[in-house]
Amino acid sequence: MRRDRSDETRVALLSAAERLFAERGLDAVSNRQISEAAGQANNYAVGYHFGSRTDLLTALLESHQEPLDVIRARTVDEIGDEPELRDWLRCLVRPQLEYIGTRPGLCYFGQFWLAMATAPSAAELLYREAAKSQPLVTTLNGMYGSLPALPEEAIRVRNLMSQNSLIATYADFERRRNELGASDSSSWQGFSDSMVDGLLGLWLAPASSDRV
């Protein structure tokens, strides 16, 4: 009985933390505000249940990692024997949008990811946790192995542009989905196709230095 109530409290704290981080950014939210938003009378509930801020962020990331990896693994399994760059980009982009697009009710996962990616103190933790995903590692290896021949500088700059746009654009999709309501949940497939088209163009474009 006690155990159950403790688990419920943890879930309520994670959910409140995710929403507050998503809406205000990591550094604008105190543990006390999270406890209050989760309906906890005890202002130290976050510390008691999770320990440090890093522990809380890690627990939040881990709560999504398993269901996300199920989708990632299925998406990788679906590609054929001779995958091209477009197929790997689909594996890179689609799982996050499917995860956000098929969750019931309001979703804050994408905006939370963005809050982590843009907080100088937390971005490294986000990427370290993501690197533990085997299907994501497979996807990135496949993608980098399928890039066209480009000057090193072009690859470096386009990689930055791609990384900088992905998480923020998942968050844009999520915000719009929350505004439009769950009735729009099927649109994640079209959004994913559009993102893959744009990314494919970004990577396949010739480099100016080739033309000089």
Add this chain to the structure above:
Amino acid sequence: MRRDRSDETRVALLSAAERLFAERGLDAVSNRQISEAAGQANNYAVGYHFGSRTDLLTALLESHQEPLDVIRARTVDEIGDEPELRDWLRCLVRPQLEYIGTRPGLCYFGQFWLAMATAPSAAELLYREAAKSQPLVTTLNGMYGSLPALPEEAIRVRNLMSQNSLIATYADFERRRNELGASDSSSWQGFSDSMVDGLLGLWLAPASSDRV
């Protein structure tokens, strides 16, 4: 004499604020920390010289707007009589990189812009100030008028991807420039060309829905 010292204090406070915002994010920095970093004994120096946090951010943005607009206007003037999408994308990207790439010493402007763009409370202010730039408005009109025919959804998604990548990628360039030292200052032209190539590819890529 008094006036001069007050101006010096303002400049010192702006410089300290920009660097702290760039390194830690807006919400992780207090006015007291800014005053201390600027060597002000008075903890209320920021409030005294600038008023509210919004006033401080506006003063910071305005301190860059004029020199940046000189570069933007020159870049727009340089394009020929029949500009294509690539020319407008060059006008969009290059001025920020030239501004960062040609400043003496360490630069925090790009990272400060990113901190504003990613703070839910400040992004609107950033875009409102940017919209006051006449050459930037000319550039955006030229760019949108030169896009290929694409489904509405494709334009919307690619626009998000482009916006999400630009400011963050300027910040990446600036961080790297600061690390490598000013000796690398000429590299902004190559970085700009690479960004324009990638953006052009993103916009010119065919849309999947056309092929179905």
